[in-house]
Amino acid sequence: MLVYVQRFRDSDSACTVQWRARGERELQTSYFRAHNVYEALDKLFSGRDQSTLTVFSVVLNPSS
Known part of the structure; x- marks a missing residue:
């Protein structure tokens, strides 16, 4: 598990x-x-028609 987290x-x-x-x-x-x-x-639009979604915000969350 530690290796997974680190890599x-x-x-x-x-x-x-x-x-x-x-x-x-x-x-x-x-x-x-x-x-x-x-x-x-890309993950949000995967399998969806991009013209049917409106994106309001994308935030890169701080890591702890």
């Missing part, structure tokens, strides 16, 4: 993405582990 988990950062699907009124929040915000957006 993989610590190399990724936690990201928070706030978004809304077309036709929906409620804002959604998703959390991803990614190397950067672009990778987090």
Whole structure:
């Protein structure tokens, strides 16, 4: 487990993405582990039509 944390988990950062699907009124929040915000957006859009989602914010969360 320690090896996993040192090699993989610590190399990724936690990201928070706030978004809304077309036709929906409620804002959604998703959390991803990614190397950067672009990778987090790729994970959000995976399997979805990009034109149906509106992204309001992408935040790189501080690590403890």
